[in-house]
Amino acid sequence: MPPSIFFGIVITFWQEYVTVKEIPTIIMPKPSEILARLLEDPHYFFIENGMITFMEAISGFVIGSIAAMVVSVFLARSRALDR
Numbered sequence: 001m002p003p004s005i006f007f008g009i010v011i012t013f014w015q016e017y018v019t020v021k022e023i024p025t026i027i028m029p030k031p032s033e034i035l036a037r038l039l040e041d042p043h044y045f046f047i048e049n050g051m052i053t054f055m056e057a058i059s060g061f062v063i064g065s066i067a068a069m070v071v072s073v074f075l076a077r078s079r080a081l082d083r
Contacts, residue, residue, distance in 0.1 A: 011031050017023075018030045025033060038045055075081060 015031050018028055
């Protein structure tokens with residue numbers, strides 16, 4: 001089954017399941033509600049939130065790189081590992 005057809009089936013099932021079971025939006029919103037919200041203010045979702053996510057990813061990369069360098073220096077200087 002091609003991925004696009006599978007994706008369409010999953011989205012359709014999700015939409016119908018939430019509608020039939022009357023699940024509150026706060027628990028599980030319908031795909032149509034999510035799309036409407038995304039299209040309502042694309043700048044907020046894609047630019048502002050995208051920038052926040054980008055900065056968090058960069059921060060995590062920097063912190064992880066620094067931690068890796070510190071650990072590698074300690075491991076390189078370790079007398080116990082020289083044996």
